[in-house]
Amino acid sequence: MTFFEHGLGAEGLPAELAALRAHDLPVRGGKVTAYVYDTGRPGVHAAAAAAYLEMLEVNMLDPTAFPSIVEMERQVVGAVAELLGGGHGIFTSGGTESVMLAVKTARKPGGTIVAPVTAHPAFHKAADYLGLEVVPVPVDLKTFQVDPAAMANAIDERTCLVVVSAPSYPQGVVDPVAEVAAIAAERGVPCHVDACVGGWLLPWLRLAGAEVPPFDLSVPGVTSISCDLHKFGYAPKGASVVLFADPAMRRKAYFASAAWPGYTVINATVQSSRSAGSLGGAWATMRALGRDGYLALARACLEATVRLREGIGAIDGLRVLGEPSSSLVAFTSDTIDVFVLADEARRRGWFIQPQLSYAGIPANLHITVTGVTLSGVSAMLEVIAESAAAALERGPAVLPEGLVELIADLDLDALDDATFASLAASVGIDLTSRDQPEMAVVNKVLDALPAKVRESILVRFLSVIYS
Structure with a gap:
């Protein structure tokens, strides 16, 4: 393409933007069961968008120039710390950046990260960026949790970080955090809990009556934890927090450079200049919902998850994988091509996320249950049943020979x-x-x-x- 010769004018942009988005999946309503997190409360999202816009041009590069960002971050990070066992935190752009900073604080030359095969690829990405190696540890193929003994066997003199998930994304189960963290502490190795999905969900589910095992910084041996607010915090994208048990570890995450004649460079994150829009959006979402709002959303998630697990299990040919402690549900089939099922659901207006087979875990479909899901759970189950029947009739996808x-x-x-x-x-x-x-x-x-x-x-x- 060539660059636009003439400006379109502000009045012409909405129509052009709408045309560009014509083929996008919808971000509200609950028919897209991955990537987006919907409270089902339009006013909350509108308040977050307004705050995002208000803070859009504020640059988080220099907190002395914009003291509002210091107070907002203190409040947001403080709320996360209160929920997750204390600690000293940094507001980041997302789970990958939170993980990157946690790995940065622990890395050593030639080091390895010991992690379950279900751990998020962000750890592989951090290892790739920071010159480390991931040592993958298999999980139990019934519970999808990692075995503490297997983790212990994988730790050696090169290990610089041990990772567990709360929960792991693929099947929504919480690894045995306390057992693994104790092993890591005994070996003198930091232990990071990836709670990017569950950090702002599991505590509220526990308050709503769910059984949630210990997983946060209150667990002995856990040295850091990541928590995405743009997931079950329902904030606009670009909002996460990483907490460290020791303030000295947080300081290792920072970057400072005085080796040039320009402005003072001190960064808390990988980025330097960054918009405060996502911070404003996260702050506004928290303020709009409060404790009672998050608890109500957790109760809705819990009820929807139970109904969904029972409903999927009752559909001929389908079975739920594991016993998730969160509101993530994965299901598979021995008789139906789940990839065809996903296409059939999409034809009916629903996006259900396919997951490829790996490390003995079969190909499956993944549903993230959010606050809005309960209102449409019956319709979702109908679509899954119809799509399963249609996929069975169509038969598996056929690949060209060779x-x-x-x-x-x-x-x-x-x-x-x-x-x-x-x-x-x-x-x-x-x-x-x-x-x-x-x-x-x-x-x-x-x-x-x-x-x-x-x-x-x-x-x-x-x-x-x-x-």
Whole structure:
């Protein structure tokens, strides 16, 4: 494309933006069961958006220039610390940045991160950025929790950080935090709890009557914990907190440089200049909802999750994986192609997130239950039942003969983007389309390939769609 010759004017932008978003999944209403977190309370989201806009141009680079950000961050981080056993925190742009900072404080040359195979890829990303290696530990294929003894066996003199999840995203189960943290403490290794999903959910679920095991900084041996506020804190995207038990660890997360003749550089996060919009949105969401609001949302999540688990279990051919302690539900089937089921649900206006098989865990579908889900849980179950029946009738996705072997043997780095796009088009995958596509064949191909080949394909896919 060429750059716009003339400005459109503010009055012309809404229509153009609406046209660009015509093929997006909806962010409100509960029919998209991943990526977005909806309270079902439009006024709360409107208040957060207004605060976001108010703080949009405030730069968090220099807290002495904008003291409002210091007070807002103190309140937001303080609320998280109060809920998660104390500690000293930093407001970040999301779970990946929170994880990155936690890894930064613990890293050592040639170090390793010992983590369950269900731990979020953010730890692999942090290891890639910071020159470390992840040592993956298998999980129990019935409970999907990691075995403390297996974690202990994986720790050695190179280990700089031990990781557990509360909960792990794929199946929504909480790892045995207390047992693993005790082992880490005995070995003198920091233990990070990835509670990006559950940090602002599990405490409220506990207050709502759910059984939630100990997982936060009050657990001996836990040295840091991450908590996303743009998930079950219902804040606009770009809001997370990482807490450290020791203020000295928090200081290790900071970056300062005086080796230049310009302005003073001291950063609490990976970013330097950053908008305070997300901080304002998180602060406003917390202030709008308060304790009673979050507790009511947790009760709605809990009821919806119970109904969803029971309802899915009653659908012929489907079974829920594990016993989630959170409001994340994953289900699979031995007789129905779950990728086809996901496409059938999308045809009916619902997005249910596919998850590929890995480390003995079968391919499955994932639902994140949020505050709005309860109002539509009956409709969701009807759609899942209809989609399961339709998927059974259609049969599994059929791959062109030899395609998987062909892709596995390809030198993907030797293909340019145009050739890769042509190869995809030859099997019916149009990478240039803006429509919501059927993904069963794509997911089936990815599911049949080793993880490293999957990663190479996904990188090429991203390169093509942005070219």
